[in-house]
Amino acid sequence: MLRHLSIRDFVIVDRLELAFEAGFGALTGETGAGKSILLDALGLALGGKAEAGVVRSGQARAEIVAEFDLPPDGPLRAWLAEQEIDADEGVLLMRRVIESGGRSKAWLNGSPVVLAQLRTAGxxxxxxxxxxxxxxxxxxxxxxxxxxxxxxxxxxxxxVAERHRVWSALRRAREAAEEGASSTERERELLGWQVAELRELAFEPEEWAQLNQEQARLAHAAGLIEGSAEVIDGLAEGEYALVSQLERLLSRVADMASHDGQLADVQELLGSASIQLDEALHAMRRYRDRLDLDPDRLAEIDQRIQAITAMARKYRVAPEGLPEVLAESVGRLDRLVRQSDPEALAREEAAARSAFLAVAEPLSAARRELAAELSAAVTEAMQSLAMGGAQFEIALRPVEEGAASGLESVEFLVTANASQPLRPMARVASGGELSRIGLAIQVITSRNAATPTLIFDEVDVGIGGRVAEIVGRLLRQLGDDRQVLCVTHLPQVAAQANWQWSIAKETRDGETLSRVTPLDDPARIEEIARMLGGVNITDTTRSHAAEMLGLTG
Structure with missing residues (x-):
């Protein structure tokens, strides 16, 4: 369940630290006070989309941190382990920061995550x-x-959707093969020639750099041999060879250092220089020994480079891109070869259709069973929402040949009384009826939901009186098994809550800000009375409010 929510500089909220309780909690207050803002903030912490406009005016960023109890086991813990996110403390901290420019960052238990990860956890x-x-x-x-x-x-x-996609692709390929056999054959011949040509070249990307490097070395071999000899002569074989001169100087400094220890550093530096010169000399000799004037090899490399360059120019790519051209041509050729055989494609299409039906038919059976169960449950819930005699039914309409959604489409049907036929909900439900039907559906489906926290944001719009009281009771029943939060403007709903907060606007230093106040019993009576009677609250209104809360006597 949600334990704590911290909000900083979000819309008209400057700073809020909210500790939540279990059961059914009602969030009430006047219109525009910011009731839904709290849920909007929570929605962002759960991975919702953010806009720059949510940052409080004049501030650089908004920050929301939600703390949830972490279930001891189950898919969420397994998922966190896969993401290498620490979950040893039994809580999950979901943090979201939205900058004034619109960019946002997210964290789970202190680990940076992308928005999709935050949404998955939420x-x-x-x-x-x-x-x-x-x-x-x-x-x-x-x-x-x-x-x-x-x-x-x-x-x-x-x-089912994936298998339908595969089946549809094969069906389109078979139809294209049947319609464009002649043009396909011409393109296949051209691609076959291109593939053969590119394979004969046998070019690999790493070869290009090696060829150019070897060409440069062979083309300048004479100059490299001459330069190597000059360097070796200067290091060891000439009249003023550096190696011998440095050895003489090092011997002299060593003799001097035996009389004055201050020269030890100079001796060490010259020793290091002597070692490095010696290593350079040996490396240069090895390099010279490997150099060779090979005009035949140079001509061979030049010819290879010209062939690769000509092929790259032909296909309008850099030489390194030729293998990719070959791979694309091979793939296209394979597809065209398949398309040139409509009978083979028809067999693949039939196999793909069978694979689709193998998963679509069990899905249809499960949907039929579920539709009957859910229809009965929602119909029963509607009776308690002042819709006696109303009926709800989930109709499954067969889809010829099937679709990505399966072998049927779904349509919600409803009738306000038993004497009227069922008709599509979009056509017959009034605003108030739609609210009650929708609420019944949400309550029924929420009973089976695995999520520990359910949040209802003014879902009771369009109802009132006895129906509102029943809605409150339904939400309280849900609160027996999980945490339920509800933003409501109805006193009948709020009175059923286990706990209640009041959200109001106040002006501080010339700025309008939102304030949240947890309500004790006397304060709840005043808030329910306000919701009942408006501005002028009388003792009679308070008495009615206390009665609704069960706080009389």
Missing amino acids: EWLADIHGQHAHHALLRPDAQLALVDAHGGLVAQAAE
């Missing part, structure tokens, strides 16, 4: 249901994603 820790989540449920893709996520079918769906 998916195991918290699930945020935004206030626009209900409208997203109108999209077929979102409906299908919800069904697969609820049933743990995401990995199966991904495999």
